[in-house]
Amino acid sequence: MATQPASSPTYRTAPSAVDALEKHLRENPQQKWHHPHPDDVSRSDIYAEDRWHPIFADLRARGPMHYVDDSPFGPHWNVVQHKAIQHVESLPELYSSSWEHGGITILSRRDDIPEEERFELPMFIAMDRPQHTGQRRTVAPAFTPAEMKRMEADIRQRTGEVLDRVPEGETFDWVDKVSIELTTQMLAILFDFPWDDRRLLTFWSDWAGDTEIAMVRDLDEYRQGILMEMGQYFQALWAERAGQEPRPDLISMMIHSEAMNNMSPKEFMGNLVLLIVGGNDTTRNTMSGIVHALHSFPDQRELFEGDASLIPNAVQECLRFQTPLAHMRRTASEDAELFGEQVKKGDKIVLWYLSANRDETVFENPDKLDITRENARRHIAFGYGIHRCVGARLAELQLRILLEEMHQRRMRIEVVGEVERVRANFVHGFRKMPVRMSRF
Template sequence: MATILTPDLKDPALYEAGVPWDVFAELRRDDPVHWNPEADGAGFWSVMRHADIVEVSRQPLLFSSAYENGGHRIFNENEVGLTGAGDSAIGIPFISRDPPVHTRYRKFVMPALSPARLGDIETRIRERVTRLVAEIPLGEPVDLVPLLSAPLPLMTLAELLGVSIDLWPKLYDWTNAFVGEDDPEFRQSPEAMATTLGEFFAFGQELFEARRAEPTSDIASLLANAEIDGVPVPFRDFIGNLILVLVGGNETTRNSLSHSVAAFSAHPEQWQAIRTDRDVLKTAAPEMVRYASPVMHMRRTAMADAIVGGQEIAKGDRVVLWYISANRDENVFPDADRFDVRRKGAQHVGFGAGQHVCVGSRLAEMQLRIAFDMLADRVTSFEVQAPPRRFRSNFINGLKNLDVILRPA
């Protein structure tokens, strides 16, 4: 194994100014299964290449996501809790379960996202986007995150949960706190986090009891009334799964949208390609997710000695899958650093891979297609005015703001 002097990939400060693409490129080339020492832990393996990440993802019993084995984040969920805020009343979400339990949960959730259950949701999303876009001032600097990137997926989530879409600002604050364990803006103090969790638990308790009493066809009802091996899911696990739905259904779409506007500002010819031919949006949406890679990593734990990419992995070792590296793998995506809305070929891992691939990926891409289709009617170009403020996170490739001018058609 090559010895490369690299920064600690776990350090959230590494990503504050931008993704260190050069570091990931060097590791893909010279040390694709890289040992990352830790000052506060035993260290972990970082997997960089697309093929190796897919291989690991397809073996969930060998490479575990289960809570009792540490869960799906770099930190150990069974030691510091799901949100990294210490012990709490939050139970285990199904992303932190292995098959067959994980598979059973997916069977409860998937019907809620089926075309038959969603009905004319595309029409409702289009109506929502039309209203949001109509309220964006054109030709002057605006912060696009609170005007479009954040409300769109959160309003869709509110609909799926069967709650008022007017709750989206509160859902926004909660989800930022859940994933922002390393960002002082989102985690101002333990007391503030306790208050946030208390508010969320109260919301969750009311929702849980209402859906248990009168089930409907929404996702909240499915999660509240799920049974695993004949045993009803407890409230704690309902809360864990509710957090998973909110974070998973929000972060990918929100940050893919923001990063894509920034990409269109830097590559205006790509925006013109969409304005000229809307069919390009079919390939553009996956490219937006690949290029943004809004979820930077997921973690697994080796349940037996294994070999990944020629590297020996010991039983019990943590294995971190860097999606953000795999989505720029030159062996899979020609000219991988280029934003190309007409790109076709291999599937990105922006939604994960294998057993744990995101159940809402099609809905996320649908929202991206609709949003940029509607924007193409009104906007000739995007002009980002200043570098956005980024999440201080090793997990979410997130933008807190995006100051941009939308030039009117």
């Protein structure tokens, strides 16, 4: 592992991103988000309280896309059907991902911030071709089938070690003890990150991935400070490796590529945020979602316990069922007709993957977990088209190994208390999940 730069000073004193936002809302009740439009699904309470299902079902029944003219995130189109999202994703020139037009989340540029003070982080997922192509190609070798095969034994060993530390018959938090620990270890390996500081990656991921924090000027400025510290930490790792021979870690890959070795500090930070949030929140929340789903559907848990050959398909079904990133955003680059609606240049188009993966026209009984589902692979939890998640194979590998190692140890995980979900409209997952382990 890498030598260790000075630890982030904020990490030792800062609250979690969610705690900071909830504290702000308690102290400023007049600032609670106002949602006057009935089709506005940007409000985070429906995800924290897990009551988004019927809202999206109603939207899907009424059509593929719906215009919201008033929301805390500005006017936007909601695209809610599976086929419709794939159509938009297949036209990247017409529907831009570029940070220069607004990026990949529902956030809008704030009017109260002068241009010179804007804190915008370019990243390759928030770029259009050709920039996107070159930068994605730089990191893609870390996620090839050959690399997955090379890493499998190490992932299996680390997964087994984490599971072997799980207490039997005692209540513990699955999110912290298993999901966060496994994904943070994986990120540390990908970056060749100082091992003792690996929980910094989780801390940075949580602050970077919460869209609502950006709606509060003070919290947004606080977050900027945290991400600046992240950038400084990684700059020290960059400087250490700049004079070394190429290695297979992501930082070294960036250093030794023409597409990424001259990045500005903000572009470097943006790509770090992308790789950290993409490698952390998504897999972490699916690892928690798997346990919660198997607990919620005992018939599927029984199938899993009785037949390990179902595990590869179960991974795909759990990705569909959980959908760890709720949405992605595109911006219209010109006027166009889309599903009978007139979209104007500059319009914000929000693609709700969460809804697409419950589309009744694609998935029979979509609100039921079915680990034998024949078309589970049709989920779009990883996106679709040129921006499909570059680390999808690694996520699938981690999830498969987790289920295989749980099965080998005959671990049955039961949820024994109230779960706490992430209060956000972008990252979709769990903050806390009290569970107890027994053997089947």
